[in-house]
Amino acid sequence: MSFNADFKREMRNVVKDVEKEINKTWKVDYKGHSIEIINQIKEEQLIIDGMTVDRKQRKSVLSHMIPYSKLSGILELHDGTKHKVSVKLGGYVRFRCIVKVDHETVLDDSMKIEFLPWDHKEKIVLFIQQQIQTHHKIVADRLPDEEFLFDENEPRLAPGLSDYYVDERPAPFYVKKLLKLFEKQLNHPTNETRKKTYEKIISNNMASRRSELIERFQHEQWDESLVQQEALWLLEHAAHREVVKFAVTILGCTNCEKHKELLFTIGMHEEFTSYVVCALKNGTIQGNEQVWRLAKSVDGWGKISAVEQLEASTPEIKRWLLTKGCENTIMNEYLAYTCALSGDLEAALSEDEISKELYDGACLIIQALLEDEVSIHSIEEYPNASSVLCHFIHHAHKHCQAIEEFYPILKINEFLNDDQEIWEDRLNDSWTQDDHKAIQKAVQPFIDDSRWPKLAIDTLQQDFSSQALKIALFYRLDVIEILFALLEKDPANSEIYFAVMDTNHHQHIRELCTFAETHLSLSNLSDDEVACLQYIVQDLYEHEGVGLPLIQAALRSDDGNLQYHALSVLNEWSPLYSQQAATRELIEHISIKTDDKEDRKLAKHLLKK
Known part of the structure; x- marks a missing residue:
């Protein structure tokens, strides 16, 4: 991902954190009447007896540089007397809400604004525990922090796969600084020290630093009970996956026999299986048996990491x-x-x-x-x-x-x-x-x-x-008629499209394109249909003019790989096809809107042909 995209995502996450921190509602009962104040990131409201009487709207987050906002309204009592309700909201370090009726203060509440990175977010370990308790397995493998890690249309990696893409960029002082912060947390476990450790953890990834982390930790002479206490605290509060990985790694560097069931539960999610395997092997008495048990409970990248670490120590294994x-x-x-x-x-x-x-x-x-x-x-x-x-x-x-x-x-x-x-x-x-x-x-x-x-x-x-x-x-054996008959029963089976395209027979490919044009939802492709289209489009280079509506559908799609192949095919074909009005309009849209440099370059090249 580009620097600009990373920066935009980080800013989006900051806004979300601010929004969750300052969103608050206060309610006051005054002589049988309801006074309600709602504070949100871009709006404040004063509601009296269920009716909004004043509202202030902000155009942007930056408007919070103005420290206070004021609201006012009239409250009419049962005896017909009217009283002015005034509200003062805001503050930098502490956020205050002061409510007065005439000159009488009926509410003066304040809260410290801390922006703790784990606050107001779903906790990952609890998310896993609830699934295991209910279903005895992971049924939803998307972790709660995905909205902070990925943009809306960004493809997700299968759980556990990201650890195979180790960040090779050197970070010579990262682990040393992280352990120094963790030591301060051990000696003085406060929100301040925990926040500094937490933020340091999520600034990098554990996959590329795990070996160094374990090696350096083993040289420290820390109180094991304190280490476990803070590792467990991090597991309880972690709203980011890297924090879970760090805590599991640290816990595994201690005698964690009494925590093996917690570790096992976390390892059931394949994003964390490899970390749990390491912890079970290093920190429990019959670690290999626990690794085998875990290997039998997962079936993706987690199983791969567990089997690779499993010792064939018994005939049963x-x-x-x-x-x-x-x-x-x-x-x-x-x-x-x-x-x-x-x-x-x-x-x-x-x-x-x-x-x-x-x-x-x-x-x-x-x-x-x-x-x-x-x-x-x-x-x-x-x-x-x-x-x-x-x-x-x-x-x-x-x-x-x-x-x-x-x-x-x-x-x-x-x-x-x-x-x-x-x-x-x-x-x-x-x-x-x-x-x-x-x-x-x-x-x-x-x-x-x-x-x-x-x-x-x-x-x-x-x-x-x-x-x-x-x-x-x-x-x-000639199976082409059988394949087309199977397509009639299952029009979105990508394997069949691949099989027909693999024949490289011009007439079969032409018939397949005609079938796809009438059976796929080209204006709103499902994931299965994207896969089908991918197999067709990527092999149309030598079949000029065949499947042009499919090429156009690929250009309209949000799938970057599909768009690239469609542009590449048009680049091999005669300019006659790329210069058609409908096709050219789609290419122009890509040349302006896409974030992919290669796609943008190819689109601009086609427009000049």
Whole structure:
């Protein structure tokens, strides 16, 4: 995000804090009559007996530089006598509300204006606790501080992902200063010292400073009970996620056995799982068991961090790693290598007989290791690959019955049939020529089995399956009519759009664009429809003039990636299309309104063509 955008967001947050701090209502009962004063950031009101009798409006926050505001009105008593009500509101350090009826003061109230960063905001740990108590899991993963961190249309990262984007910019004195402030908080726990620590925490991110924080903390000789007291205070009051991360990290540097259930609950939200894993391992007695328990309770980036830190110390953990450890909602490829090694997949598959559960787990792991385009660690890095694949094919004779069980065998076949030059590089201590030929021979009967192409078509006719589609394409089956029939039933299934576009067949693509133009809500795209449009637009470069209404819809959308691809496609096409009145108007709008420099540059270039 640009400096200007950051500054605007920070100013917006400051205004919100000021607004929440000074919004207040006072009520006075005077001889059976109601006097109510409402103070808001841009307005003050005097209400007598339910009727607004005076109001002062401010044009901006800066108008609060005027220290006091005055309101007045007339109060008529039951005996018919009239009395003047006057109100004086304001102040810099203390905010006062003075109400007089004639010359009698009936209210004189004041409050200190502190602007504590945790005040008037939803508390994060309580937000998590309430979800766990009600649902036994996290059902709403957007944290309460998101409105302060992101702009309205800014895309959110999946919980826990931001910690993988570590800030590499040096901050040589940040941790040292933070711990000095925390020490003052320990010795004198007041709003003032806590505020300074809190503000220092949220000025940076814990992901990039965690290792240094732990290392420096371990050299301090602080009273552990005081450390825990203030860490727990921060957890109770934290309205910003970085404060939760700091407090969990500090708590984990102490003996936190009695707080492990609180930590576990916080770790159920995947934004904090990796911090809780570290705390449980370092600060509790059976930390690894708690990490395993947590790994079984999360399924995204939290599970990835938990499994990576989990020690396969028992046969039960090893089996879980092989049967359940790899699968997650992000990508199985992130954990396949870890689970294969830590769970000892080679030893498990070397048995004469294995359970269906273990076979299914091995399917996921092997398939993920073979997805070479996205795998973090591929099959080539796995030291026991030839032995594992050989054992796996042996067990497939008993367990391979369905499409999803055959798919890993298809991937093995593709791997074995890579170019000869690639295999010359692979042949080493773990792969011999004899291994290669033996596994090829073992796989071939599965490939030759005529039931798989038929089952692939039958599966696709029922519902879309990416695995069934790949199997059908492997056997060179024509599935285009089936794909369009599936689209009729599910017009916003982005995977089907991708499959049709992947054919790179001009007529199929033209028909797909016509379908999308009549079945997608081009004037108000849903998230699913944006994904569909993305797959179409990004591959229209070589199909000049096809899908112009879709290009225009992409230009109108709020999705920056979609806009960029639409502009890029128009840049490859003849100027005839970008100079059409409707298209040109959309390009002009982007050239003026977008914050993205590349989009703005591309839009201006198109306008000059």
